Amino acid sequence: MLTHNEAMSKHCSLRAGGLAQDFFVPETVDDLADFLKHNQKPILMLGLGSNLLVRECGFKGVVIALKNLNWLNIFDGIIHTGTGTSLAKISRFCESQGLHGAEFLSTIPGSVGGALAMNAGAFGAEIWQFVKSVTTINALGVVFERYKKDFEVGYRQVYGKNEGEYFIAAAFKFGQTQKQQDIKTLLAKRRATQPIGQANCGSVFKNPKPHFAAKLIEGANLSGFCIGGACVCNKHANFIINQNNASATDIEKLILHIQQTVKAKFSIDLETEVVIV
Numbered sequence: 001m002l003t004h005n006e007a008m009s010k011h012c013s014l015r016a017g018g019l020a021q022d023f024f025v026p027e028t029v030d031d032l033a034d035f036l037k038h039n040q041k042p043i044l045m046l047g048l049g050s051n052l053l054v055r056e057c058g059f060k061g062v063v064i065a066l067k068n069l070n071w072l073n074i075f076d077g078i079i080h081t082g083t084g085t086s087l088a089k090i091s092r093f094c095e096s097q098g099l100h101g102a103e104f105l106s107t108i109p110g111s112v113g114g115a116l117a118m119n120a121g122a123f124g125a126e127i128w129q130f131v132k133s134v135t136t137i138n139a140l141g142v143v144f145e146r147y148k149k150d151f152e153v154g155y156r157q158v159y160g161k162n163e164g165e166y167f168i169a170a171a172f173k174f175g176q177t178q179k180q181q182d183i184k185t186l187l188a189k190r191r192a193t194q195p196i197g198q199a200n201c202g203s204v205f206k207n208p209k210p211h212f213a214a215k216l217i218e219g220a221n222l223s224g225f226c227i228g229g230a231c232v233c234n235k236h237a238n239f240i241i242n243q244n245n246a247s248a249t250d251i252e253k254l255i256l257h258i259q260q261t262v263k264a265k266f267s268i269d270l271e272t273e274v275v276i277v
């Protein structure tokens, strides 16, 4: 389905953002390939919008939401999934199949596609550790099978050696050994440390190792500091919450203020983890 002037605030967990000129939701990979063959506009792939901020000026192109590419099955112990599937669903499915290692995914509110693009991770694990292969599609609608060797994978960043390809499916190999982590315990840890129920995008900044972004922001006395409706979360200083109808501009101004204050106090550059478009 193709719509126009779609408010990205409806599709991003920060509940802020400008309009997408075009907004396309393919039902199948064939549908997507057919659309791409005829598309000339810039493309922004959208998973569940849990790490994305679209500026007030909007996106002059087509946002493609892959949420309907959400099939999920298992064959010979390998998980096969579309990249629109939520990470929580993968985690529960693995548990139901007696597979281990996917527990951490239950704590990350994104899709497989967004997680592959960001190398999402939590509780000592990252998604690319478990990738067997991925299926990609390029802007012309051509589909490829790719492997880990085709990507440079780092801390919350992934570069494809073949540029301009998007993730449409993935195969994962999780373990059959003894259970390492318990989903309920991990979710309880999250509830204790994160602002559940308030609009946010998770960690705004990458940790500038060996430091922790949250500690630096707290150390700069910025907990609770607000610009417009955007505030530094008191519970977790590396989170920005949309407390009171914040605009994308409020959020971006707050990001910049945090970066400048931390730089002035500690001489450390904070790099954003949230993708700003």
Ligand SMILES: Cc1cc2nc3c(=O)[nH]c(=O)nc-3n(C[C@H](O)[C@H](O)[C@H](O)COP(=O)(O)OP(=O)(O)OC[C@H]3O[C@@H](n4cnc5c(N)ncnc54)[C@H](O)[C@@H]3O)c2cc1C
Pocket (backbone or CB within 6 Å): 013, 044, 045, 046, 047, 048, 049, 050, 051, 052, 066, 083, 107, 108, 109, 110, 111, 112, 113, 114, 115, 116, 117, 118, 119, 120, 121, 122, 165, 166, 167, 168, 194, 200, 201, 202, 203, 275
């Ligand atoms: C409460 C909360 C907690 C979080 N905790 C964590 C955490 O512990 N660890 C962590 O790593 N992250 C965390 N995040 C951030 C976020 O959930 C992850 O980065 C997640 O993987 C993003 O997935 P998404 O589907 O929402 O991606 P989106 O936000 O939709 O997109 C993110 C980026 O990926 C690109 N993208 C999306 N789909 C595709 C695709 N199919 N092909 C190519 N590029 C694509 C987008 O263009 C964009 O650049 C958290 C977020 C929230 C709100």
